[in-house]
Amino acid sequence: MVILPVIMAGGSGSRLWPLSREIYPKQFLKLDGEYTMLQATVQRLGELDCPQPLVICNEEHRFLVAEQLRYLDKLAHNIILEPVGRNTAPAIALAALIAKQTAGRNEDPLLLVLAADHVIRDEAAFTASVKQAIPHAEAGKFVTFGIVPTHAETGYGYIRRGAEIGAAYTVAQFVEKPNMQTAEGYLQSGEYYWNSGMFLFRASRFLAALKEFRPDIYAACERAVGEIDTDLDFIRINKDAFLACPSDSIDYAVMEKTTDAVVVPMDAEWSDVGSWSSLWEISDKDESGNVFQGDVLQHNSQNNYVFAENGLVSLVGVQNLVVVQTKDAVLVVDQAQVQDVKKIVERLKAAGRSEHQVHREVYRPWGKYDSVDQGSRYQVKRIFIRPGEQLSLQMHHHRAEHWIVVQGTAKVVCGDETRLLTENQSFYIPLGIKHSLENPGKIPLEVIEVRTGSYLNDDDIQRFQDKYGRV
Template identity: 45%
Template sequence: MTSKLIPTILCGGAGSRLWPVSREGHPKPFIRLADNQSLLQKSFLRGFSIDGVNDIITVTNRELFFQTEDELAELKLKNIRSNYILEPFGRNTAAAIVSAAMYVRKEFGDDAILLVLAADHLISNKEAFRAAVDKAVKLAESGRLVTFGIKPTHPETGYGYIEANGSDVVRFVEKPEIKVAQEYMDSGRFYWNSGMFCFRVDTILQELEAYCPDVVASVKMCLSASKELSGEKQKQLSLDADTFRLVPDISIDYAVMEKSNVVSVVPCDIGWSDIGSWAALSAVGESDENGNRVEAEALLENVKNCYIKSEERFVGAIGLENLVIVDTPDALLVANKDYSQDVKKIYTTLKQNGNELYKWHRTVYRPWGSYTVLENSDRFKIKRLEVKPGGRLSLQMHHHRSEHWIVVSGMAKVVNGEQEMLVNTNESTYIPAGHRHRLENPGVINLVLIEVQSGEYLGEDDIVRFQDVYGRVEQ
């Protein structure tokens, strides 16, 4: 390999078919599998497993940056540099890939090669994956746009397909009906469209200029208005919201892959799954003698072909077959596996009705740590806050609620109105509505405290930020 290879991980989408574990504020890439690694962490490891790779790009939503950073830090990888392109909102894959390509061209040159990977896919055969990447890189170096085609194992109607003649792509086709999918599989000429790509920076930008120039022009304008931060082992490019809104919302397939005449496919058998439903996730890993996969403390009696997951509660199941049972602290899903694609309908209805169960878990991650809602009523809310060492909440104020902070462990540095104080374990402070306040952990262990809110309105949007070290306030 003569060109520099840059794995580029696209970390977007809500994963609505994997509700209630996947939610808008905690999407599918952060789901942990039985080995306690998230899909996103597996994507990082996949990218860095390729020889010669020490830079990686992650394109993600700005609100997910700190959680993404924590996922990478937990892996404790050495001699790596992480590059983040932070979107203010999703604008589909063409915008993400053009942003990455222009960033890589500036940092590494026109001959650098992008390897575009999804943050929420699973690939079990690592050696076959690396072999497929080697083939893709050779094609990319010759000026081809390369996609990875997965050899179908069954007539799947939930994927798009690629028809190929050798390594040349003949056409892309949409998700077929079952009869057509069977014909595709029997022919031996069709592959599942994996959504992974490989191309030189100059090639992809040249082809996009030819077939979708408005995407290139609008991203270029956005980058000129965007802010960049640089450190020793990390760089961030935060895309400007006003100009990014003008970028066309289109997939890379529609923008260029289906139109270009320099598209190749690498057929591969790499143990790939897009984990697109609970039925797909239930097929990952070992099952018991009755075909059940259980990630819970449970007792089963006459249960067959079921997937059972519970984070906290004990599960007793009797006389069940072909079900998905997923229990989280605030929501329970029970579904027939054959209808697991329809879980998205529950997610969509919750969102339409303004029910925040589509968006948040009881535990919500923030740049400074996390909070867990312990109890919620009309006039009061009780939270458990955990602030990382050095973590600092914004200097803020609430119009409609007062707060009482009780330190459970660690030490808190508190700004309360005109006062600044240290609050030790088993001590507390009261913050009336309208007071500017800030919470900080000056210690070396996690700060844990209980927050009791009271007032007429307890929504998370009742917050006025004056200062923030995480860039959530315009300076």
């Protein structure tokens, strides 16, 4: 039986601001080790002998997902693009329908549904739980994985187990997030697990159940995959059909309605990293209980989490703080109040500011750029272009640009002229002239760009040719 991983890579992770932002949320960050959370999710599948996973994300994150899968050599036309978020039930329905389309006539894969933003430290325990779940899923059951709780937690939903069946239990009840007194009772009873949001079931069983319990969602998703457009490594569905799809979670749409749900316990040092304090809890600490990433000095300080992106952060005589420093924002919060970080994000949105949405450093399909400085009529950026990649052939109506090559070789097209530039050479792009920038070499290209003009925002762009389909 083939296990097809389905990784859901949506979400904004606002409680991990300022590191996580709408354009670059937590699932694409390196928060716990050498891999991003998405990459770590893919890597832990290694012992299950799976094919390449299907990854579901939105349009805005498609190139981030593609680049992170390419780094692992797991990019194989396997990214499903959602035109708009409609929660987990429709997302999984898209994956199930596409899996049935691409599988052989007699194949009915088991879908292993995972979130891209979870940390699992004990990968052997994760693999063991999935293997224990396989016979139940093959028999037509809907398997959910219940995390063995380590403490009373009010931030998670719970699953109450019923009768034991092999290495699993029937699901007696799904329970919403409790208050502390209730959570302590759940922990003492030993009958409750945290609801992980991970599942294993046959594609056909899920689609049949969705058609029975939520025929409106099933019909909309079926129409959406009826017109698939292939674009590079992306699977595009019919936008209008999916816009008409109702929004619902898999728990409400299927799992709480079916009588065939079972729960397999998982004790794998799991965390959904829903806040800065949860990241502190799962991280390795020094002798004073501190977790430091980056350039950090401390004196007489205990139980703090500090992330320093590009400068020195110093602590003196403080306890139980989270300090996160990025290139354009600093967060200082008591660990007991980290759930309220989202209130700052809400205020940024209300004020029309950009810090909730984008970093100073922005990723593009060809590489990235860092906005170094800006005035009323100028802007300075550091542009990094990967080997073999290029910016679109474009024109600006309100700004001119001056490019200085710092590292690598640049191929510059400006009007009818084409030039190769090496280190310390520069080129001027007048306003209103078609131009492009390419890295034809074997090493990364770094360019300093100076923009001048009356309007400097990125939406002053008219594209004529683009290898990434953005025209």
